[in-house]
Amino acid sequence: MTTQQQNEATAYWTVAPGRGELRTEALPVPGPEEALVRSLYSGISKGTEIVVHQAAVPPCVAEQMRAPHQEGSFPSPVKFGYLSVGMVEQGPAGWVGQTVFCLHPHQDRYVVPVSSLTRVPDGVPPRRAVLTGTVETAVNALWEAGPRLGDRVAVIGAGLVGGMVATLLRTFPLGRLQLVDVDPARKDLADALGVDFAHPDNALPDCDIVFHCSASEGGLERCLKLVGDEGEIIEMSWYADRKITIPLGEDFHARRLSIRASQVGAVARARRHRRTAADRLELAVSLLEDPVFEAFLTGASAFAELPRVVQDLADGRLEALCHVIVYPAAGASPAQSHQTPTTETAR
Structure with missing residues (x-):
């Protein structure tokens, strides 16, 4: 990897109603309490992300609907998403080498505060961990x-x-x-x-x-x-x-x-005074040790194919519960780069 490539990242942006693309952007140097994460997998939360893709977010809730690390504004251009799993490449002691979940848009490398990261337990496969936000x-x-x-x-x-x-x-x-x-x-x-x-x-x-x-x-x-x-x-x-x-x-x-x-943007009233959003995420990822959650992972595609995958989901050509995006760091083979799920896996 060249020095220029080390200072760049690629992210998915919705650039117009019904159109998305991958864009290259500058990657900041991590600060003292920040981590550089290299993505392994991300998940497409079809319901919300297709609404964003179709520019259907109502203006009156545009601020409430902002994802934690979103860039841009609705309707577009906007970098949106919130089911990312990766490995920490740089950061404070104790974080480097850790597999983590983050409420981050689809992007191959990113820098965030370590307070935004949730450690993925050893008993949870990284691919399954993309479901953390939905379990939450x-x-x-x-x-x-x-x-x-x-x-x-x-x-x-x-x-x-x-x-x-x-x-x-x-x-x-x-x-x-x-x-x-x-x-x-x-x-x-x-x-x-x-x-x-x-x-x-x-x-x-x-x-x-x-x-x-x-x-x-x-x-x-x-x-x-x-x-x-x-x-x-x-x-x-x-x-x-x-x-x-x-x-x-x-x-x-x-x-x-x-x-x-019920809306996940705030901790439910019954637990709000005794649980934080971080507590809720830690509970959610721990529950994913149960292999039954594999039933929700219904297909996979390479990161380079993400614009086409989103459009296929929006048009109904691709059926999915949670479609997984595989990044080069996960070591996907070329044959896995674009899989249209079978009828069975799409359910």
């Missing part, structure tokens, strides 16, 4: 909802976030847990997780808690049918600039139902 979202939702012994729970939407919530809940002493989705193929994911699967028409009602993760109007309406009297719906979907209509007439008030938002 699920942890926050469970802190928000506070499920109790014997509760009847449904999770509507068997995508990445809904699947994560169901995965964590499967270890709770619940009375009942169902993962609900309109796509019958999602039963394969539910089976891999060891969770009961149901089509919305067959899902069991009278739930104590319903987690909504389908990002659809129909899914939220089904929540109102499945939750029991005085029960609670935890809304985890983000609709960006879409308008959603739900029937808050009928028996919504008579049954005293509640819809409560």
Whole structure:
């Protein structure tokens, strides 16, 4: 590597609605409490990143939606992303050589404060560790909802976030847990997780808690049918600039139902005074020692292919739960540079 290459990094930028590209930029010299990280893997958080790709972030929440190490502003040009795993090449004693997770955009090398890094435990493969940020979202939702012994729970939407919530809940002493989705193929994911699967028409009602993760109007309406009297719906979907209509007439008030938002930007109120965001991340990455989470990694592509992969995801040509981006430092072979998942892996 030349001196010039050592002082440069390559990052993915959304440069216009529906268009992204890789850009070279200057790499700063790490300060006393900073680390230089060389990326191994990053994950595409499809729901949010496709909203960014399509320039659909509402202006009224543009500041709240900023990722921790984002550069630029919505709608574009913007460097966005938050599922990065790498190895520390330079930094304070005790950090060099450590595998770390960081809420950083897709970039091959970057410099951040060590306070932004979460150590990946030895029992967690680096590739699987890209899921840390999504597990963190699920942890926050469970802190928000506070499920109790014997509760009847449904999770509507068997995508990445809904699947994560169901995965964590499967270890709770619940009375009942169902993962609900309109796509019958999602039963394969539910089976891999060891969770009961149901089509919305067959899902069991009278739930104590319903987690909504389908990002659809129909899914939220089904929540109102499945939750029991005085029960609670935890809304985890983000609709960006879409308008959603739900029937808050009928028996919504008579049954005293509640819809409560859960958003990972702040630690859930029930734990906010006793847990920090760093505590939450450390818990999330430790949970990834369970190999069941491999079910969410549904394909991989080389970093050089990232602009095309994002477009394929946006156009629906590529199906994925979490598509992994592989950087040269991970040692991917050329044959692995662009894999379109099979039907099985895409689920």
